[in-house]
Amino acid sequence: MRLFLEMMKVKAVQASAKQDLDWNNLGFEYTKTDFRFSAIYENDAWSEGELITSEIIQIHEGAPALHYAQQCFEGLKAQTAKDGRILLFRPKLNAQRMAITAERLSMPIVPDELFLKGVMEAVRANQSWIPPYGSGASLYIRPLLIGVGENMGLKPAKSYEFRVMVSPVGPYYKSGGLALISLAVSDFDRAAPHGTGDVKAGANYPVGLYATKKAKELGANEALYLDSAEHRYLEEAGSANIIIAQADNKLITPKSDAILPSITRRSIMAIAEQDLGMKIEERAIDLRAEVDSFVEVAACGTAAVLSPVGKIWFDEGWHNFYENGEQVGPVMQELYDLLCQLQCGEREDHLDWTQEVKL
Ligand code: PLP
């Protein structure tokens, strides 16, 4: 009995002790953690799901996820709050978005309860990998839904795996933190009107790799897309939505059916309106006609958080937003602070946006 109690004590200590990582200098990279959550859909029903240790997915060579990209994913983060609590940010919206994506790709919906259970269990089981408060890092959570089993013809898979993997990460862009990034308008399109740009299909992303490569050759961090019909209206960056501060306390963001409805962007727009009294607008934004009215620009998303944009490349030249060169402007700084304070429990969460993971 004493041995058993000792073992339990060791296990508890191991669970809460932090891994030996350089938390302040993590990049946005995959780190293998101890557990992942997996549930299987077969014969029209989901299994309960369980924690597993192997990071390898054994997949049939005929799987529709491989041939026809019948696959989608989500992204959210767990953060350590000042008081030690572990907080998720609006995870139900990720569950809802995955359900919308699944329906669009003819995949079975992962019920909200299963989605949230998978996220909670994966975070709880990997608590030693959750970056400490103040490190600027977080535990990135990547839920995946993939069509497995074999299929030759173009039809939906008969079985699916819902998996939740996690990895400690630092800033998404190499410049890090609130350093200015740059974007280059792409000649290529990311998504068509009435296509899949508004859902989180994995298939939306490889088409952007080439555009990103071209953007990087110009010295930009990432590609920026205009609408594919006219190449005139701003859409979004490869992995983030766009927000723009204008004179008269205005914050605008592109309205388009071809962009991902970012949870971060929706939250920032609400914060701007409610906490800063800004006038917010979601509308078509004609880049060339309006660029001179852009006072501050930022890319935003779970991975990108809020990344101020210093300059945009289009029509063969750079358009700079900051005369002072390297410093983030006051509006984006304030929005970033308010968002981060909320996400890591430093500010009253009167809208109940954060959800604690009970350890
Ligand atoms: N746009 C794209 C294409 C993305 O991949 C992401 C990331 O999920 C976002 C925007 C930001 O969305 P969210 O704030 O929900 O993470």
Ligand code: COI
């Ligand atoms: C996220 O921000 O969670 C994303 O999924 C973007 C991804 C391309 C890193």
